[in-house]
Amino acid sequence: MSLSPEGSGDAKSSGPATDLILGIIIVLFSLLLLFWIIPNQVNDAGAFGLPPSLAPRALAWLMTGLGVVLIAQNLRGAHHDPLAGKLTWSDAGHLALCIAAVAVMLTVMGFVGDAFGTPYAGFWVAAPLGLIAFTLIHTKAPLWAYAFNAVAAPAVIYAGFWWGLELPLP
């Protein structure tokens, strides 16, 4: 598996190929769909023609087959992983950080928006904080960049949406 801290991009890997693990995940996910999610989430009772679950089931079976093909292909070509180093723990950590920053921004935006009940209240509180967080995640930028992102950018977006498109934000 290439989920390594180094992210070397080396095609040779001592572990199983990433696509092999991907194939296993696809098969497990498709089986989960077939035997748990589809039966629980699609009701075929009362269907006169073809059941509503026909397309989801067919596609889930197709995905199962493709997962098996991926496994088979990578069992044959062992010790060669073209995806080695493409996905690292560092990538996963960075993704989690970005998603968490957006999620916190959305939560604050919604909370403040509900508390004040005025258009753009949540936006004016959360957007500058969010932009500062995104800038910090990117790099150690000069001070003017934080000021620009915290004040000028939300002001331009506010002007564009509120006066230009007349659309409210929370």
Added chain:
Amino acid sequence: MDTIFTAMLDALSLTTFLSVVLGVIIGIVIGAVPGLNAPMAIAVAIPLTFTMAPLAAIGMLVGVMKGGGFGGAIGAILLNTPGEPHSAATTLDGHPLAKSGKPRRALQTALYSSVAGDSCSDLVLILLAPTLAIFALRAGPVELAAILVISLTLIASLSGRSLAKGIFAAAFGAFLSTVGVDPETAAPRFTFGHVDLFDGLPLAAVAIGVLAVPEIIMRLQEGRNYRPDAATAAAMSEGDDRLPFREFLTLKKTVFRGAGIGTAIGALPGLGTTLAAFLSYAATKRFSKAPEKLGTGAPEGIAATESANSAVSGANLIPLLTLGIPGNLTAALLVGAFLIHGVTPGPLIFQRDASLIYGLFAAMIMANIMVLIVGSVGLRVFALIVKVPPFVVYPIVLLLCVVGIYVSQGGFFAVWVMLVFSVLGFFMQKLEISIVCFIIGLVLGPMIELSIRQSVILLSRNPSAILDHPFALVLFAATPFVAWLLIRDRKKLSDG
């Protein structure tokens, strides 16, 4: 004739005109930012069109598409950073020419070639699409199912190194398109009791989630390592290296050859701009009197690639408007925009929404003219965009994605959906699972389900009735053969 005349007048209205101009500017600006590209520009612009009239909205997105095509060349030429794979071909001669002290000449060659290639393919679209739609109208559900299956196979075959992953991406997209109320029985599917999911997954949120947000997250990760070479961009303000139009005319053979290659490739689903750009480049090298100059800053090289990849965008609308099949990511996003505005692409569009379609044709011509005017006038300003620091651009684009989805869907639900799909898109990009196939599968899913259901119902009573559909039979039989041929030559095709 009255419809065409009315449509032209609609397209010439101030609202549509301003929408097209705004779209062109958005496209050029976003396309010029290193790391961003035309499909991302369209994904970000779709939410802005929700409150617009259909023609103004589609016109704006067409403007973004055409502007983004040229915008991509700016980063490729000045910074040697192609925003899309096809722009890599432009860097071969564009960047050396810019580095030799002629950045304006390189950009003007790209601009004129791009507009010329685009205009040629638009002309083919305008002349061919209505006629092809008449033939397409004769196709029943069985023929449509066969066309959809062979198109998806074409797209999946060329989507990357693994055919299995390409088909998986398309199947997964089609699977997610079944979320919502079943069209026949009205039974809810995969809604988990959530009313917001009854209409299905919000397409704009999913598209921005898998396409734009992961790209921005990856750019944010580059952080301090990103150091663009802004020297060539700075050189824009010095000296006079304009391209006289008569000098551009000496490239007409190259441009027309590129436009022809781009149009032919664009009309077939899945082949895409990268193949067109590299094929045109190879053809130009072959027919050039001085092939050794290509790769060292020859305007011929820029003209060949830019005319070809721009021609793909217009020609891609041929399968979209006549059959409802999007040939690439940009076309798939346009389908989403059509659906949002209550218009279903396909042969019937020429009957039901004739005014909109002829208006769209007029808007496309207008957009080409606007790219030429806006691009020429603002060349120096657009060249400065590549110098805007990434720590200003990417955080703002990320916030725009959030805000755009919020206003388009009128609530936070779609924004959370976008966030979930951002995670999915990030892993798909890292694991080389085709996002193009995923989006096209998502867009085509309902159409495939309907046509296959109708075919099954038709044929289940009388299976031998399949013999009454020889065209569908031929297509079904040809599908594995075409897939085999494409897989065999895939490496050559996708690598150009």
